[in-house]
Amino acid sequence: MRTVPAREMGGWRVLGQVWGAWRRGPGVRAVPSASGFGTEAGHQLRPRGSRNRSRPRGDQPFPGLLQLENLGRKELVDVLRAAVVDQKGKPGELTLVSVLPELSQSLGLRDQELQVVQASGKETSGLVLLSSCPQTASRLQKFFIHSRRAQRPTATYCAVTDGIPATSEGKIQAALKLEHVDGVDLVIPVKSPSRKDFQEGVKRTLSHFRVLAMGSGCALVQLQPLTAFPSQLQVHMLLQLCPVLGDHAYSARVGTVLGQRFLLPAESTKPQRQVLDEALLRRLCLTPSQAAQLPLHLHLHCLHLPGVRPREAPMKLLAPLPPYFSRTLQCLGLPSLPAGKRGVGGGMNLPSDLNE
Structure with a gap:
C-alpha cells in the first residue's frame, strides 16, 4: 500500500x-x-x-x-x-x-x-x-x-442480491421505523401508517433500483436512495424478496415454501446468519462456515x-x-x-x- x-x-x-x-x-x-x-x-x-x-x-x-x-x-x-x-x-x-x-x-x-x-x-x-x-x-x-x-x-450503490427482482427496474417505496429489539436496532416496515405513526418516528422512504445483470439465481443491482434512513437499501431489497448477499441482519425475514419466497413478520423474526442454498455455495466456492462470515455486498460506488x-x-x-x-x-x-x-x-x- x-x-x-x-x-x-x-x-x-x-x-x-x-x-x-x-x-x-x-x-x-x-x-x-x-x-x-x-x-x-x-x-x-x-x-x-x-x-x-x-x-x-x-x-x-x-x-x-x-x-x-x-x-x-x-x-x-x-x-x-x-x-x-x-x-x-x-x-x-x-x-x-x-x-x-x-x-x-x-x-x-x-x-x-x-x-x-x-x-x-x-x-x-x-x-x-x-x-x-x-x-x-x-x-x-x-x-x-x-x-x-x-x-x-x-449516491449510487451497487449490490449483489440473493434472488432476482421481478422487474428489471422500478421504485421501492416503504414506510419504515427503527425499533430496539433484544439490544439491537432493527428497521421494520410499517403497512398503512397513521398520522400518529409518523409523529412517533415512522418515515416514508424511496429508492430507485435497476438490474444490471443476473445469473446463478443472483443479480447485480444498481440502487439510488432518494431518502435517508438506516439500512434503507437492505430493507428495500428485502421487500423485493431479494436480500443483499451477506445481509446477516434482515435476510432471515424471507422464507421459502416449495421454491416460492414470501416475507415473514418482521416483528417476530430475529436476525441470523444468512443461509444460502448448496448450489450457490458451490458457485461461490464457500463452505457454510465461510458463508456465515460473508461481507455485505452493498457498495457506495458513485457520489x-x-x-x-x-x-x-x-x-x-x-x-x-x-x-x-x-x-x-x-x-x-x-x-x-x-x-x-x-x-x-x-x-x-x-x-x-x-x-x-
Whole structure:
C-alpha cells in the first residue's frame, strides 16, 4: 500500500474506498490513494496491487476485507490516511469517528477537526467524504439535503442480491421505523401508517433500483436512495424478496415454501446468519462456515458533488469494487461493475422521471 499526498483545495477530503465490514462498529477498508480529484469532473479510484490478493482462494475467501480485531488505533489511522484520495478545502470504541483526531494530526491538519460529511452504512463498502472546514461541510450537507428534497439522487450503490427482482427496474417505496429489539436496532416496515405513526418516528422512504445483470439465481443491482434512513437499501431489497448477499441482519425475514419466497413478520423474526442454498455455495466456492462470515455486498460506488466554486461544474467520484465483491461477480458469471461515463455532471444514466 502506497500513500500519495493529496492536494489542498478548500478544506474537504475524500476518503478512498471503504472495503469490507466491521463486526463491531463502523469500519474502513482502504484502497491505495490517488491524487488529482478536482482536475476533472469524473474521477476514478483505481486499486493497486495488494499482498493479500496473491494468497490462495481457500486461505482468503473474502480478499480485501479488514476486520476490527486485526487492527489497533495506529493501524486504523494508517489505513485511513492511506485512503485519502484528495483534499479540498464514542470514547474507547474503535470506530471511524473515534480516530478522526489522530487522522487529522497524521494528515498535518494541526488544530483543524475532521468530520464525516457523507458515508455509507457501517457494513457497507465505498466512499467516505470528510471535511476539515465547517463552511465546506455545511455547504455539502445543504447540497445533499436539497438534492433529496428535489428527488435528485447524489449516491449510487451497487449490490449483489440473493434472488432476482421481478422487474428489471422500478421504485421501492416503504414506510419504515427503527425499533430496539433484544439490544439491537432493527428497521421494520410499517403497512398503512397513521398520522400518529409518523409523529412517533415512522418515515416514508424511496429508492430507485435497476438490474444490471443476473445469473446463478443472483443479480447485480444498481440502487439510488432518494431518502435517508438506516439500512434503507437492505430493507428495500428485502421487500423485493431479494436480500443483499451477506445481509446477516434482515435476510432471515424471507422464507421459502416449495421454491416460492414470501416475507415473514418482521416483528417476530430475529436476525441470523444468512443461509444460502448448496448450489450457490458451490458457485461461490464457500463452505457454510465461510458463508456465515460473508461481507455485505452493498457498495457506495458513485457520489455526485457540487463544484468547488459556485459556478464550477458538478463533479463525480467513482470507487472501484472491493476484491471480495469482484470475486463474487466472477464466481457468479456476472460482469464487472460499469465504470460509468466520465465528464461534467453526468454518467449515471438516470431514468427520465428522476431527472425531472
